[in-house]
Amino acid sequence: QKEVEQDPGPLSVPEGAIVSLNCTYSNSAFQYFMWYRQYSRKGPELLMYTYSSGNKEDGRFTAQVDKSSKYISLFIRDSQPSDSATYLCAMSSLDTDKLIFGTGTRLQVFP
């Protein structure tokens, strides 16, 4: 079993939809939770991060962490075609700089 599981998709939604992207994990030592966005043929770029449990909002994006369920989510409101990309979750524990990545979910938002 992988430490981090993520549905690869693809997920196809109409413009304006609310998108929910999710990851589950097995390592209870994870404390930092990140979402990276990767456009086609580009390197990943950090979208959002949270520490421990709770929610964090940034514009149309909301990241949620439920440590009791070992489950994290990224919500995208009013999705736009420019949001079409692969979204990777990543996690790490307190004592390391290394990240463990999910496999990524490919999202397509059509006009």
Add this chain to the structure above:
Amino acid sequence: NAGVTQTPKFQVLKTGQSMTLQCAQDMNHNSMYWYRQDPGMGLRLIYYSASEGTTDKGEVPNGYNVSRLNKREFSLRLESAAPSQTSVYFCASSEGGGQGIMTQYFGPGTRLLVL
């Protein structure tokens, strides 16, 4: 600032050939990383360098060597390329230090095809 740069962008090798992938960062970061990305496998860490002069193996180090030439540069070498090493390779860097969240900044990637 250029951020993280990688060369070459694309390379075709024959089985058994060797090559070095170059990576440089201009953000004065301490930590640097090499990943490979394959369909359905996500990003997997090959090697990691916490500081100049130190390197550690990641999840998939077999068939690779690395050199942290100085604080800016971290190279990845394939001594005898195999078709299983066909992949997209990403270099990344972060401030490091293991203190709090350390954002990793990625380069544009090198696409490697081994025939």
